[in-house]
Amino acid sequence: MTSYNKRFQFNHEVLGDIIGIARREDVVQFRGIPFASIPARFRQSIVATSLPATPFDATKPGPACPQIDAPYPAWWEGPLPDYGLSLALPEQDEFKCLNLNLTIPRQALDKPHTSKLPVLVFIHGGGFIGGSNSVQVGGREIYDAYNLVSTSLALQKELIVVCINYRVGPLGFLASTQLEALNKKHGEPVGNYGLHDQRQALEWVSKHIAGFGGNPDNVTIQGTSAGGVSCHFQSVFPQRKFQRAICASGTIPTLAAQPLEEHSIYFDSLCQQIGGIPQGGDAVAFLHILSTIQDAPDIIMGSCANENEFGEVLFGSDDIRTVNPADARPRPDNIILEKAEHLLGANGMLTTQRKSFPFSHPSVIQAYGIENALQQPSKAWRSWAQLVTDCAFRIAAVYSAVAHCRNSPASTVLLYDFQATNPYEKSPHFHGKANHGINDLYLFNVAEDLVPERYLQDWRGTVAQVQSVWIDFCHGKLPWGRFKVSSDGKLDLKTMGPVFVFSNGGGKGVEETLEEALSPGFPEKWNAVLDVVQN
Structure with missing residues (x-):
């Protein structure tokens, strides 16, 4: 030491x-x-x-x-900083793995x-x-x-x-x-x-x-991810031993009960x-009881702007993590379809459409631009990745927030969108993207000394923002306003909000509605899926 x-x-x-x-x-x-x-x-x-x-x-x-x-x-x-801690990799043991x-x-x-x-x-x-x-x-x-x-x-x-x-x-x-x-x-x-x-x-x-x-x-x-799904499941356990939950890039619909x-x-x-x-x-x-929850802890839910990178890794060739994104290639069509079916079939938000989604929903197919790639998804594999991960993480977080607002009106739900990007250049596929799980890298901040100098100021600003929000929430403070849905019950991105946006440098903050928080083009895609879900 x-x-x-x-x-x-x-x-x-x-x-x-x-x-x-x-x-x-x-x-x-x-x-x-x-x-x-x-x-x-x-x-x-x-x-x-x-x-x-x-x-x-x-x-x-x-x-x-x-x-x-x-x-x-x-x-x-890179080498550890002077205060770094060199630790052995954990062993694997079935009966001694429950530790903290x-x-x-x-x-x-x-x-x-x-x-x-x-x-x-x-x-x-x-x-x-x-x-x-x-x-x-x-x-x-x-x-x-x-x-x-x-x-x-x-x-x-x-x-x-x-x-x-x-x-x-x-x-x-x-x-x-x-x-x-x-x-x-x-x-x-x-x-x-x-x-x-x-x-x-x-x-x-x-x-x-x-x-x-x-x-x-x-x-x-x-x-x-699965940790966020876990937190959501834990929030509906009886006799909870916690007061608040933060579900990041994962809610019950993401990996629903089967x-x-x-x-x-x-x-x-x-x-x-x-x-x-x-x-x-x-x-x-x-726990297929989300619709009957009457008592729930205060919850923060959200996802990352480029969750689609997770889908591209699933649908892309084995070297996708290390090659230049422009050089990435898809897997064979049958494998992409198999993986897409598995993820969409596990999605609790799409329970009644498991066998038909997206194939029987022209508005979704058109919104995501996969008209000519339904049976040959390799022709538009990035668009397929966008659809699958929007359903698994992005739209699922909104869907879950709405469900909590409707079924447990006394609880507080806060929604965020994580748009701060990955500065680490060693993995080119993720560099410059708000990829799946990037929020953890900012929260724990274990390698700031390896952030390239040109990104360091933005990195520190976002780290300060993320850590202060998490810490305030743990201290019982609400970092931004409660998420609200329209009184007529429709899932309308123009009225649902507010949404806290984590951005590079930590400067963006609260947007009043989801439509304002999302990048151009996404409201149309999400509305197409939400129309299927609520109808």
């Missing part, structure tokens, strides 16, 4: 001695703290009441759930009983098939909350940040009638193990965060691949 990072021992009143790392004297981090145990495969996790050893070494990342290798884009490369990382102002640990700081719990993304709280790019954890907590200290709005792991892939979301029987046999919730792991992490925070100087009655959750029959297809396929059917059962389609 450098002189900036030193071992730090803390005595928690319940958990005992924990060894972490003090960063620059004012922030302390604890990594890999177990929050729950897994009694057996495809069983619901159980909240941990103690640590496996005392003192517990919390100086390195905890294990992640076993998963396929799906590396994050190589945003940057804490980033805490040191002064809170000096007087934990009087601090009562707001808490932000971050839930990572990864499409429910991958990811962890300790993902690294270029030797740096992208969810390292040191910079965010340091900013909260500078603003005198101190904050504790918790980053959690949960089970992903088949270990977290496999479902079948056999698994249903297994869970019911043990008198526990059925399926969705990863979502229940998240709930147990929140339970652990509720029980133990006061001992670290946090306020268990002032918790905000945030996630991006019928058990759909899950069984994947279950049977997996069983064939592994050569037998494991003892187990089902995970039924979960």
Whole structure:
């Protein structure tokens, strides 16, 4: 460790001695703290009441759930700054993957009983098939909350940040009638193990965060992509252990609950691949109750202006991340159609049109310019990517905000549009775009020293804007006005708003309506989809 990072021992009143790392004297981090145990495969996790050893070494990342290798884009490369922290990559372990990382102002640990700081719990993304709280790019954890907590200290709005792991892939979301029987046999919730792991992490925070100087009655959750979907699902769980949620580039319609029959297809396929059917059962389609929510936390929802880059990566050739965007090539037509069908079929916003969308909707086809590419999407693969990701992320966020306004009028919903762009030049496909998940790079700000000089002023302005908005929300303040829908019930982009726009340099701010916030051409595209949804 450098002189900036030193071992730090803390005595928690319940958990005992924990060894972490003090960063620059004012922030302390604890990594890999177990929050729950897994009694057996495809069983619901159980909240941990103690640590496996005392003192517990919390100086390195905890294990992640076993998963396929799906590396994050190589945003940057370069040496660590003098205050940087060199960490080993997390191991993978099915039964030890439920752990969390804490980033805490040191002064809170000096007087934990009087601090009562707001808490932000971050839930990572990864499409429910991958990811962890300790993902690294270029030797740096992208969810390292040191910079965010340091900013909260500078603003005198101190904050504790918790980053959690949960089970992903088949270990977290496999479902079948056999698994249903297994869970019911043990008198526990059925399926969705990863979502229940998240709930147990929140339970652990509720029980133990006061001992670290946090306020268990002032918790905000945030996630991006599948993490945003998770936050939305968690917001409709009964007996919530948090007060606010931020759903970034992901809401329930993005990856909606699917019928058990759909899950069984994947279950049977997996069983064939592994050569037998494991003892187990089902995970039924979960939480199809959005329309009956009567009580909901305050929520921020939004997406990034270039979510379509995510779709282009799915539909493009394997080298798309590294080639010049102009040189990118599409995958074969059958693969594009298969991936599009999978994403649109999982979309809860399009439940009644799953088999016909977009093929039976001429207005949508025309708006997105895919008239001559319905069966040969490679002819207009970028337009197909735009349509699919608009439905999955962009329009879904608006649809979800409207649903919350209508069904839970007492709660507060805030909507944003993230238009600040990616300054990192090592991944040319994403450079200069407000790509999927870019908000996390600004929020955690772990590689400002690698931002090219010509973008640095804009970068710092946006970082300051994003971090201050998140911190204010965690402190119970509303950074902009509540989202409102038209009184006649129509989904009208000319009347729905306001919308907060995050832009380069942090200078744009609030637009009164969605139509004003969006780039030219998008209102027409979105209206075509929204007409299908509401009719």
